[in-house]
Structure formats: structure tokens, C-alpha cells
Amino acid sequence: MKRNALSSVLIVSLSVALAACNQQSSPALSAQAAGPAQRYVVVFRDATLPADAGARVSKAGGKLMKAIGSAGVATITGTAATRAALEKDSGVLAVGLEHLYAAPTVSEEVKATAADGLYSATAADSLYGYQWDMRRIGAQIGANRVGAAQTKVTVGVLDVGVMSDHPDMVGQIAYSKGTNYCLETGVDGTTGYPVYSKLIDFDAHPDFDPSKDSCTPANAIYEDHGTHVAGTVAGRVGGGEIVGVAPGAKIAAYKVFDRYRYTDAKGNVVDGVGGFDGPIFDAIVDAANRGVNVINMSLGGTLDRSNKDDNASWLAWQRVMTYADKKGTLIIASAGNDAQNSNGTIAHIPSDVPGIMSVSATGVTALKSEAGQLVANGPDVLAFYSNYGASTDIAAPGGDCGTNPANGLSWCDRPSGNRANRPATWFYHLILSSVIDPTTGKPDYAWFAGTSMASPHVAGVAALVKAQHPEFSPNQLKAYLQRTTEKVGQKQTFGAGLLSADLSTR
Template identity: 30%
Template sequence: MVDRSRRDVLKFSGALLGGIAVGSTVTAAESSDRFLLEAKKRSVSDVEADGLDVVFDLSETGYFLVEGAEKDLQRTKGKYAPDIELSFDGGVKRVDADVDAPSATDEPLYGYQWDKQAQRIPEAHETTRGEGARVAIIDSGVDAAHPDLGHAVDEELSRNFTGDGQGAANAAGGYHGSHVGGIVAANDQNEKGVVGTAPGADLVDCRVFTESGGGSFGIVLAAVAYSAQIDADVANLSLGAYPVPRQELGSFYGKALNSVMTHANSQGTLLTISTGNDAADLQHDKNFISIPNEGAQAVGVSATGPVGFGWGGDGLEAPFDSPANYTNYGTNAVTLSAPGGDYDPAFPTGWYYDMVLNTISEPEFDENGDYMGSAPDYSWIAGTSMAAPQVAGAAALVKSAAPEMSANQVESLLKRTATDGTGGKEYHGSGFVDPVGALKEL
């Protein structure tokens, strides 16, 4: 362990972003000028003829996301509903890294990556590093300027879905997406920083959040549909809203969510989604729903973490596969568990080592609010947001080694080879993800 002072940075996140939510609440507001509209065999030109602007053509999934006046919507054929703008009020617990230590690999911070050690990632790389696989990161932005991410980010395919004009393949929406992207594909061959699960895979930045945290249900659906369109093997959604009253979501949006997610799965795109950080029992919360992880075809991922890694006694108080204190759970919502990090701030030093260390990029803006670049760095963060990309990375390894497998076949393999986690099935679903075990079955 290095000798360093504790820097506990409590950051407030934007809409829907994961991390450790402290006293979180979710609010939803209906947009007054943007709507989700059933396609009903109509073309873009048909909809535009009614005086509407098509923001995203989702007609392959049965919908359009449109802008316009509701009076124009009322003249159209088919059902519609206002887009739902969601905001998340809460905290992300994060500790910035300031370390330089020897490593078991050539990456100097690998010694702090208990998450990769628990999954035996160097052994998995003896089979594949994820070459040929494509992973879409639907988040706040994956920064191609980060020295541990530039090798992986496909800037040509990356898209900004927010309409804020700040571009894509950057950190304009905040540091969160770069941390998620690094967990999947941080460079293992540059002798800098950290290692990702599938560093040979391509990352596509699908940015759905602005720097202020703005996002909406409709643009997340658009990003999922786009991921399928570009033949992404995996789309990772380290985002979600809970508790959303079932009646507030409504049957229209429930149908739309399931339609888009089912379409993506049918096109070969596996959807890895964080289950949320409210310590909530999703099995028995009858009046509420967690979205999108309770949608059709979701691979819901709960978080695990140690207590005492690198700073405790001879043995860990809790092993790597122990449920994190904040993770949502429930046999209907959890498909797999994976390292997301735990923490015990009651200890004066060292507790942050139990969180997940990986890449971040801090966005920088000029006085006019224009994106000017980023400050790349590394940070410990904990949340189911960190767990979902562990499974996305494992799926990328499988697809690299067996590109003929469908999304359902990849999911089945990961579930079948998962190991028994500490605690009940409500926390682990089919078990704790095991990339090496999955590759050995191919």
C-alpha cells in the first residue's frame, strides 16, 4: 500500500448516472415539445408532412422520436406520449487516484484492480483480448483523448444523442462514461494506468447526457436502437431510474421500452444494464419499477465488492463476490453479479481501495459553455454502474472468441459458467461473472 492522504470527493451526478446514490430521489417530467410516436408503417416524410420534426427514426422498433406542437400530434395516426425527462438527485461517491505502485502486469495500477484480479483477466487474455468485438457505451461520453482509451474508441461511429452540439467521443457529459469505458477496454499494452477486461474491443461512445446531467427516456431508446444498427455485440447502460411509479411509466412507455430492447437483442446486441444503487428489493416493490433494467432482454447486473482489500488484516472481512451494501437486488431483476465496489467510510484510511479503480476524464468548458477538452485521470468509484461493464467486457471476450454466437447464446454461456456468489440468488441471479470459465467452455 502506498502512503497517501485520503481525498474523499463527493460529486453530484447528472440524470440517471450510477454510482453510490446517497438518499437518492428520481423525478420525472413530461416534455412539452418532444414525443414518442408510434410509427404505424409511416415513413419519416409522412410524419414531417404533419408538421413534425423527426429527431430519431426508430421505425425499425415501431416508433419515432419527434418534436413539435401537441396539436400537430393530435392530427397524426397512431398513439403517442410526451418524452419523459428524468433527473437524478443524489451523490456519487468517488475518490481520485494519486498512486504509483508496482504491478503484477505492465500496467502500473493493476495492483489496485481487485476487480480484474478476481476475474483473472490476464488469464482470459491468453485466449483473447476482445479483438473484433464492438461495445457501445450509452452514457455521458467516452473520452478518446484519454491515453488509456484512445486506442479503443471508434470516433467515426460515436454519436452525440443529446443535441447539445458538443460532439462525441469526448467527456462533454462528465467523467462517468470514461470510467465505464475503461472498465471494458482500458489499454493493457501501454505501460500506463490500468487494464480493461477486453482492451482489444472497439468502443462506440453513444452520449445521452449533457454536462448538466440532462437526459431523456427517448434518447436512451434511440441510442439502444443505434447500437443494434451498427452491429454492436454489446450495449452497456450504466444508468437507470428508481423508484419510478409504474403508473407514471405507463403502458405506452413500457411497450416502447420492451420493443426497442427486444429489437436490439434480436439483432445480436446484448444489453448489460446496472440494477441500481438504492439497496432496494426489486422483487417485492409492487408499485414501482426500475428502468431500463426491468425491461425485456436486459442482463441486469448487481454489484459486489470486498471490505479490506489492500488495507485490512490478513484476510478480507468480505470477499470479492460479497453483495455491495448499496446494490439493488431481486431474483426477477438480477441476471449476474460483478465487481462494482464496496466501501466502509467508518475506517479513517484505506476504505476507497474496495472501490473500482479506472479511467476518468474531467470535461473543461470555456466561459460560453463550449467544450474545450478534458483532463484525463484515474479514480475509484463504486456502483452498479461499475458492475455492468464488467459483464459487457466478459461478453466482448466471448464474442471475440466465438463471433457466430447470438446475444442469447452469449448470455446463456455467461450465466451457465458463473460461479456461486457469497449470499443468496437474489443478489447474484445465475452467479458471479467468470470470463475465464466462459472462455474455457467454447
């Protein structure tokens, strides 16, 4: 997941190099070995993993990769014969290919100079004036209303890792852990830091076994997606340049992605970052066991529920989600960025899993400046990239590009000439938050767009509501957030309506 972020903000001139990105969909990648060894998800009949699960896998000729004991799920490597043997095991419900979900990518980059007076050159949180999304949902009103009770709530961010030493994140990270395979310690001393200087070389280790195979050293890169998400959830007041929805809440940062390399069928070497089912399941269960109140997953891909190869993964996701629910953890996930109707057999994972709160992304047609701050000045619209459908539970700002009055389309849509003629300030319609510079590893800020950016708004408001109502179960919390939305848009696109921190905390 390579992304060029906003350069260091200069308080006086605020001349910034901007990464305005449209978070693309993350399909399940084909990182399966070219040889006979494959990666599988095994779902056992019992809701907990049998004591002899490892022995069963070994007897079938496979190797256990991740054991999700509380959900009765395991990920393994093995051959087709391994799969066939396990499918005959009376204690096994399903076996199917493990999925690898690509980290979100950037579709475009633009440099711009932001010097329009919409900031104070000396005040803390000097970029807050650009955060129209926070004013649109009444975030500051909600946070002030809840007050110090926020500190009792923790939001799990399952992503590429979070920069705990970012000025907006200092003191916000209650827990940081990597559940990925290539564990490495960051400058903060944890394995949840967003640095990637090791990778899984599937050419060298087609049946990669973390218990015996070493990850391959590589040039260090830093992934900024998780820090952007965490900043939206709980960027602290007076620490850096932006403010999150619930600045008093704490973050449990989970690094669930791995860097990998393999040669595809055409002979091309693929070097990327992606999340396997196993480490994601591991993080969900760990967070639930630690009492994390809300989990945000701005990640995912697609699978076909009618395909036998995908069925095991679908069942495993249901198992893990059910476990988290029983432990009192609400899972919130981005709906995906394919601009597709999700009504059908093709499911977006994890947002389409029953019980998970699915978030579509919105933008506004126009913005204006009021008292030195950007505010919405037009209708809310479904963002041009956002998925939609019956599984959509709620909508939240994810960023768009404003609307071309000549044709009524987003400036980021693709009719001839639309993008070329968009105004210089179109990127103000995106979502501004904290990031880590991909090459230097230094703190930065950037405008992104995607359902990845919408979901953490909901997670932040969920934290505020949970602070007010600690007795709420995950289902009650989800229903309350839906019941207290601003009733705009259609159900298939906005779900129950537009997220409102103001209405939800009254």
C-alpha cells in the same frame, strides 16, 4: 453530473486526490415545460415507423424530435391536445411523457494519500495493483486465453461520452458519435467526446426543437462517467495506468446525454446533465445497425408500469431492445443504486426491460496484498447501494467500502459513527479506472462505486466470450455468461451468480 476526480498521478510519490463516489440512482426528472408544451414518446402499432409519421404528428399540432424508424417509435413535442389527437390515431399504440434520466451523481468525496507500495514506480499500468476487481473475476486469465480474437469484438458504451485521447483509451475507440441534441465536437473531432459547453435552456425554449432552436453556450464542463466505464471494459495494456477486462476489444462511444437548464416549480434554477429517451433509443439502433456486438448502459431511472404516462416509454424500450436483439446485439445494463427490491410495478429502466441483462453490484468484506497487488480476502456481498430482485441476471464487482467487523455493515452504511470511524484505506474497496478531469479536461484516474461500475465488467467478459463464440446469439451469449458464473449468493441478489472471466472462457 459534477464529479471531482483523482488528480494527476505522480509516479514517484503517487499522492492522489481521490474521488470516491457512490453512484446514486437516476430517477426520471421533471424537465417538462412549465407551459402547455410537453415532450412525448409515441409508439406506433407497426414495428417500423410509418412514412407519414411526421405528417401525423404535425397534423396533431406536434413537432417530431427523434424518429426511431426501425422500432416504430418517435419522440415529439406538443400539447395535451396533441397527445389526445394522436391517441385517437388508429396507427398509434401508445403516447406518454418522454423521460429524462439524470446522469449519476457523487454522494461523497475524500482526499487520501496512496503510498503503500502496492504499485511499481516505473512499470506501465502502475495502478493495476489496485484493481482487485479484475483479479476477483479472473479478467487477466480470460483476456490472455482469448488473445487477439478480442479485436473482432466491439462494445458500445452509451453514456456521457468517452475521452478517446486518454492514455488508456488511445486506439481503443472504433467509433464515436453523439446522438444527443446539443451536438458539439470534441478535441478528437467527434461528437462523442465528453465535453459539455452547450445546454438546452427550457426556460427560453420550453418546446425545444433541435431543428430550429439553438443550444445555449455555457462554461465547459467534462463528464467522466463514460471514460470510467470504458476503461473498465477495455482499458489497454501498457497505455496508461489501468487495464480493462477485455483490453483487446474496441469501443463504440455514444454520447446520449445533454446538459440542460430550467426553473422548477419552486423557482430554483436547475442546471444538470441527463439523457432523454429519444437520443438513447437512437444510439441503440445505430449501434445495432453497425454490428456492435455488446452494448453497455450504465444509466437509467425508474418508471411505474401501472401509470399510463409511463406506459409508452416502457413499450418503446421493449421495441428498441427487440430490434437490437434481432440485429445480434446483447444489451447489458446496471440494476440501479436505490438499494431496493425491484419486484413490483416500479421498474428500473433499462435494466428491468425483458431481454436486457441486468447487473447487480458486489463488494468484498476485506482485501489483502499479495505480491504487491490487492486481492479479495473475504466473502462477496451485495453492495450496500445495489438494487436486487427477480430481474437480476448476474452480479459483478461494483465496489463497496469493506465491512466494519464490529457490526457487520459496510463502512459506507449510515449507522452513527460507522462512516466516521472507517479505516483510511476504505476506498481501495471501490473500482479504480480512467476518467477525464471535470474542470481541466485532462486525463485522470478515480475510484468510483455503483452498479454503473459492475455492468462494464459483464460487458467486458461478454466481449471475450463473443470473440470465442462469434456464432452466439444475444440470448445464447447471455445464457452462457449466466451458466459459467461462480455460484455464490442468492438468486434475488446475485442472479445466476458472480461473473467469472476465467470460467466463461474455458
